[in-house]
Amino acid sequence: MPIRHYLLVVLLALLPLENLYAQGKLLLADARPRPPEILADERTGVVSGPIVVILNEAAANLGYQLRWRIAPFPRTLEDLRTGITDLVPGIFKNEERATFMDFLGPIGVESNPVLFLTRAGEEQRIKAYEDLRKLKIGVKRSTLYFPQFDIDKSMQRVGSHDDSNMVKMLLAGRFDVMIVNDKESVLAALTPAEKAHVGWSEYQATRSLSRYYGMSKFSKHKHLAPALSKSLRDMIKRGRVAEIYRDFGLSFKTYQ
Incomplete structure (x- = not known):
């Protein structure tokens, strides 16, 4: 993990999350290990990788912060259905999932x-x-x-x-x-x-499938879906997504 991204993860973990929660500015996102794009250390609870950093930044552009949880995918889907989990990265679209989540992006193909x-x-x-x-x-x-x-x-x-x-x-x-x-x-x-x-x-x-971030239709923050999706698309257009991939030694074109 690039050192500046590691320091950012640690810094975010030290911020007063209770205050953000009280202000309604905290979103819960689930992750599972999908190297090299999603790195999840179950021992420390630290989640990183370009897909994670991209969503952190897209949310920060709107004044929100993410709290990441490492969870198996079936549990994530269950919690998206009830709104316990707000967001999940690296998701593919199908009709069944569309009944309980909106698809943000896409981030690539x-x-x-x-x-x-x-x-x-x-x-x-x-x-x-x-x-x-x-x-x-x-x-x-x-x-x-x-x-x-x-x-x-x-x-x-x-x-x-x-x-x-x-x-x-x-x-x-x-x-x-x-x-x-x-x-x-x-x-x-x-x-x-x-x-x-x-x-x-x-x-x-x-x-060959488009990859999205999924947002629960039952999240109390569901109104953010259009703005988050636009924030992600804007990051792609101005080259910020490709820059984040390069920070991790990866080429974004590999995933398009």
Whole structure:
């Protein structure tokens, strides 16, 4: 993390949040680790990364401050439905989510491969999309992968809550293949022993989705959604978003 962003995170943590809350100027945002754009240290509670800094600044432009909470994504979705959580970064739009959140931005378009992790020796089992219909597929709950798969009701899905648990379920035979849209996250979750027992299938899919910040329609601050969205778009237009990405050693065009 760039040192000035780390110092900013520490400084914000020391500010009188109770006073901001009393003034109605404090927003609760949830994060989960999505390196390199979202870095969340569960031990210290510190959340950083370009996506975090961008939202901090967009809110500050309106006179508001964010309090970040590290939470699993299903809990975040539940709390967005009730207005407990105001905001979530790095969200993709779908019809179900649109019933309880507004979409701010977008911050860019993410184009990534969607991969399939198998048990070692079974990599050739999946050579085309149709091969997936014969298999049980491990999915991360509340996660979007790619449009064809997301709306395909014929697929046999087995849900889990994180990569580490999903890998263990794959090796235990709970399902045949694990769908993956964040390879680095899965590689980080694999133990050295597990790496020897898994492999990547020949077949890959692709996704290209606009990424937004989601704001709860039940938040007491929901009236801020249009102004926050405009603040984010203005930051993109004047090059501020690209500058923040460079501060973290990243190129914003990689995520557009």
